[in-house]
Amino acid sequence: MNPRLPQLDREQQVLHRIERARQRAARIREDRITLAHGSGGKASRTLVEAVFLAAFGNPLLEPLEDGAECTVDGARLAFTTDSYVVSPLFFPGGDIGDLAVNGTVNDLAVTGARPLHLSASFILEEGFEVEALTRIAASMRAAADAAGVQIVTGDTKVVQRGKADGCYITTAGVGLLDRPVRLGVVHARPGDAILVSGPIGEHGVTIMLARGELDIHAELASDTAPVHGLVAHLLDRTTGVRAMRDATRGGVATILNEIATAAGVGVVVDEDAIPVRTEVRGACELLGIDPLYVACEGRIVVVVDGAEADTALAALREHPLGEAAAIVGRVTDDQPGMVLLNTGFGGTRVVDLLVGDPLPRIC
Amino acid sequence: MNPRLPQLDREQQVLHRIERARQRAARIREDRITLAHGSGGKASRTLVEAVFLAAFGNPLLEPLEDGAECTVDGARLAFTTDSYVVSPLFFPGGDIGDLAVNGTVNDLAVTGARPLHLSASFILEEGFEVEALTRIAASMRAAADAAGVQIVTGDTKVVQRGKADGCYITTAGVGLLDRPVRLGVVHARPGDAILVSGPIGEHGVTIMLARGELDIHAELASDTAPVHGLVAHLLDRTTGVRAMRDATRGGVATILNEIATAAGVGVVVDEDAIPVRTEVRGACELLGIDPLYVACEGRIVVVVDGAEADTALAALREHPLGEAAAIVGRVTDDQPGMVLLNTGFGGTRVVDLLVGDPLPRIC
Structure with a gap:
């Protein structure tokens, strides 16, 4: 119940909420959804704030972390969900199945939770091959086993031919926050260091190349993997962790911006310190x-x-x-809300949220 | 870890599991997914067993109830998910938004749980109207408020124009099993009574008519509603409840078959006792x-x-x-696994699982 609306009855409240949501939605410049709204960048952020946060707004959702913390009967749970619409469904290093399991496992892990139970819901296209679905399911099971989680509940819907590109998967996950820590990008403060756990960009470039629309060949595979073990090891060894994020859609740049915005701090990163494999760098230059x-x-x-x-x-x-982790930057009190990159050539440039979406449907 | 595979290493286990899943998938006669695989009937059942249960199989999933029971840090949780692909998105009595909230609330409620937290994941079509999405989000909030739950986490993906029919929504939910009961269709036993809580079929017929493909007009609206309050009242008043199901896709007939199959019992229902509104009966006759x-x-x-x-x-x-609840049948020890209907004309016929899907995309 919204405390600002004590005198209104339920129907009036609903109307009021719709009106308020409409007003906030006015901040979206577009009348229609564009691919950029799914990019993880600026348009995604506006959509989430103006439509979903405006409508659903509650203290558990508002941090907009990868998972929400919910206390149920004394148990501190993390709860998260993601939909997967990656195209193609199968790619070097993985498929939509292990991506859907690892993605949700990772969203739980970076909140500091131990991932436990997953749900899996399938939207299938009429005509999709049963054999492909069987491979995807086997791959989900293997990923679940590797992450120590179980897929305990699910659903299947079928849509007509021409819709859904074969298979969309939505996973949700429940984990247990059994460590006495509360992580979140809002906790970043000047003097903090920023690390990445390995070379960046492999998944996105692999997907682009797997589409075969570009005449580029590179020995690359997706880096899809469950990070719960890495996170647990890190939290066992250090007490100073303020926040973690898995760098999916929108990449490391988007996360750096989320840190700067949420905590009201500046972020400075050194281009030369960021691990990028030669193949990824080369493909990115061509693209x-x-x-x-x-x-x-x-x-x-x-x-x-x-x-x-x-x-x-x-x-x-x-x-x-x-193994290839690196310290890539630091949190400052200069220019709060901004991310600055010290380039390899001695210059400095602003790293903003992405405006368009150069790589749609990569997860 | 599968206890039957102690000597195999991880890769061999994965290969073995894929092979086993392939063998079970051989039970699906079709090579490709059909609309019937999403009907909730016979084909859905085969798909779930041959592909998903074969791959994911674990004791929490295997009851195939509407929600799984998971114990986390001493808390007895119910966990469930459903995808919504209803067409059209807006219909008399509701829209895809309140349907997605009520459906997950109800899947939690019928396990005996108190629904608490929901996730919401959106797959949007490029070009979908922001105003329509705003209306859907407001309707989800209103439904969440009515059910006493919060939408605490979510995701948004965008797919290219021509995919996803505007908007697909997947919700997952977590509830607390705070009553000392364990419900499930497997517990049905001869001598039990079967009740329905009100007139059946209104949602499905409303959706069919809302598509406007048929020249039938009727004063009908979807019965979409959260049943958590009804369920809580029932469990407060009686101790003899063995199982509950919300009668969505596949209708009451599918649930009766699930009771008969899961518990190895016979089910007999009386056609005349089943509440059906005149408008629904009339539309069904024409269809x-x-x-x-x-x-x-x-x-x-x-x-x-x-x-x-x-x-x-x-x-x-x-x-x-x-208000219009009725006792419609009973569990027997005759003809285990079968559902028999005593017709209004004094005859008896078998009520089997549906083979095709006469009403695709109704939820």
């Missing part, structure tokens, strides 16, 4: 995109107390998924 | 479909100890959503 904006599916960005930066780096590097 | 197979979105089927049948009926009728 005309910046690897900082390209999705990973098994890499995390960590904000940690500056005094703990080296400990955190060592902890990440001890884990197979963090 | 050539049986109201027993038509979806409701605010009606439950209850299996209760025969000695408690009248108490349960009285309890349902005390609640606004159960």
